[in-house]
Amino acid sequence: MIGRHKHLIGLEPLSREEILGLLQLAVSMKEVLRRPIKKVPTLRGKAVVNLFFEASTRTRTSFETAAKILSADAFNWTSSTSSVTKGETLLDTARNIEAMHPDVLVIRHPAGGAPQYVANRVGCAVANAGDGAHEHPSQGLLDLFTLAEHFTRVGGKPGGEVGKKEDVVPDFGTIAGKTVAIVGDISHSRVARSDLYGLTKLGAKVRFCGPPTMMPPGVEAMGATVHHQLREAVEGADAVVMLRIQHERIGDPLIPGTREYSKFWGLNAKKAAEWLTPTCAILHPGPINRGVELSSEVADGPRSVILEQVENGVAVRMAILYLLAGGAHEIDTPAPEGAARA
Amino acid sequence: MSGEIIFIEGGRVLDPASGTDGIRTVVVRDGRIAEVAERLERPREARAIDARGKWVVPGLIDLHVHLREPGQEYKETVETGARAAVAGGFTAVCAMPNTVPPNDNTGVTELVLARASAAGLARVYPVGCISKGQKGEELAEYGELKNAGCVALSDDGKPVMSSALMRRALEYARVFDLPVTVHEEDLGLVGKGVMHEGPAATRLGLKGVPGAAEEVMVLRDIALAELTGGRLHLAHLSSAGSVRAAREAKRRGLRVTAEATPHHLALSDEDVARSGYDTDFKMNPPLRSAADVHAVREGLADGTIDCIATDHAPHTVVEKDLEFDVAANGVVGLETAFAVCLALARKGAFSERRLIEALTIAPARAFGLPGGSFAKNAAADVAILDPGLEWRCEPGRFNSKCGNSPWKGAMLVGRCTHTLVGGRVVHELDMGASGQGPMGASGSGPKGER
């Protein structure tokens, strides 16, 4: 359980305390990743099934790795079809898998609401690995984790050195009061939404940036400020999240092409040097379109924390799986008294 | 049965066509309205129906229902749809032609009429296709369709994307004096949208359809109506811009009529968000913003929107119990329409008289149908509605085969207790067995007359 929640559908329903609890747990999980033997027996005998209806090697592998480090059994079920196109409905697929008694179902689906739909109909816990344009909670959490590490490392001193990426114990209070810009196709981005919910719940200010065609309707009501000029969005920001731009969107072109996008909304070394503070972190959920939203220099440069995001992703997903799969399934089983002191 | 005399006594008679609103007795003789007056003495041989505390209104008329027969009888048949209709107080419904095969020929029209006649419940007026097969390419044979019994034309379910075809349809239909009722959406603007484009869709991560998708087509068709002098009826209006356009068209004297559904009068996109991706809140056009809902209510109140039509669209769990993106559009509405609209009237959205007008004489006039009033010698189509009756909406106990309703499980107030078609009681609410199920008179009744 994550707080009162049996499933992890998104960050929007979570309280600030529940998010902090998850992040704090991820700190302990990250320590396991640094051990010589990267395995703990915690979820031995538990089964985690990745039910992915959209191709995604990185998120799936990240969840799989997280499960295996916790000694859970991990199974992958990829389907390139959703309901109705090839016969078996989403519900039937989920029920068939449930009959094999998984402890956690990790679902990625092109339709917003699909993980919620499945969670309402199966008995096991459900983790959302990305549903349509709705939410991608594990990405939101790992971005928060990475930002907290970065802000803690930098010490919040303006003009402070970024320097070597030494290990720090992240202080999640450092997120409050920071300004984070999220740049890209906000209207189609579940990462942007999960980041927004997580950041605002922890007290940060969010700026959305992109051409008007990429701004979702009602975006102002969500709590972010909207900017169409990249410079305006990133100047003075403490961190920038660059989103991946899809090369084509058939039937509904939002931009003339990637060349124009890159020129006006992409980050290259020159813009970074002129517009970003030296301690401004650069994040990207991956995979990067090098040369489109980020130049190679910036992606591999001193401000980039993209690889830390990947490592933190495993730790965060370990925390998610631990909370969803750990513990009895009958909620009213009381903890045996004094067990902790045995 | 010939000769039967029925006295409906003690009820509030609301007959907007004549302006009557007060306690009256309605006398039915030989299947016709014989008299509507106060304090009439009832002869011993007359049957009495006690309507005290209830409203006695002309049988309700619904210009827009999907009866699914032929071709999708697992969802609904003419008979079950007609039964759902009379349970809701509707004595006449117009059956949309998007059946399988679609109603672009006399064969399907006659089938629908035959089924309705055999059922002997609500009158069913078939609507024929605008284009052959609803493909949007060639005109269907309007003359044949009218002769067979169609009262209007529609490609509902789909818009007529070709402006050229729409122009010709309006022109050609003039010859046969048929109204053309149009489902307005520009498919290019709709794209893959599944709900109203706005903050709720953004929060849910679902693709949205802007109100403009409906408005651009409404504006186009109003221009074509003006060009051709044809009769244009705008189906299920949902957006403020559409209502504005319709108001302007009427002010200029064009032959434009319009309808709105109970769900577009009652629910908004925030209700979709609150439902947690419940597909019983998914329909086309979608539930829109609070401002749009307000505009539709105002439009109904001031007459811009002539009438209420349910767009009753039965779907089974096969089509609905799916993720939101792929679930079918549509909700049933015949059995909840009165309660839902009455609640709105009580909230002050429009008067009770306007409510009944929008369900009786207004739809009749829009399509040129008989009925909708208690004129002397009119066919005795009557609905007795109890405005205070509380009941739980249990889709499993609907008369319709399907239960896809956003009001499932809700407590509603207002229900039809008796329905008469041509003087025969075809629906009587069984209050004993927890208030469900009609006790209809069997046998054949009058088929949809014109």
Next chain:
Amino acid sequence: MNAEGIERALKRMAREIQELARGGELAIVGIRRGGVHLAERLRRELASVTGQKPLVGTLDIALYRDDLSERASAPVVGPTDIRFPVTGKTVVLVDDVIYTGRTVRAALDELVDFGRPRRVLLAVLVDRGGRELPIAPDLVGAKLEVPEREQVEVQLVEGGAAEDQVIIKPRGNA
């Protein structure tokens, strides 16, 4: 057991560790949460006796528990901090109370995932009996007979207590 008694016990245990360790490189590892402060105290005692501060670390055993499936919710996971290579060291595991032995079993499993110690010694302040596994401490501050329905609590000033003491109280809502 009062503050004086605790201090005497720790001093004695430090001497015993020195003897048992027989020159091996020492690392004192406290089991969270009760063993952490005691480990630090033992480390200081050993430093004053030998002149050298041994390595120190903490182990949180939440991820190695054997009762995860029986609990209503996943137990809170605290930080584990072992910054030195475990292989070849003489590790002294420290906890405040040993009872069923399950905590120590989990700690041993976790410790060997870090490397192969030369030797592991177990030091506890209080042994209250009631073992459910064949685990015996090498160094014991005091043996106490405690009925099953009661629990032992070690209070230390580092943990915020007014003074060091060992108390016995009824099990349940403390």
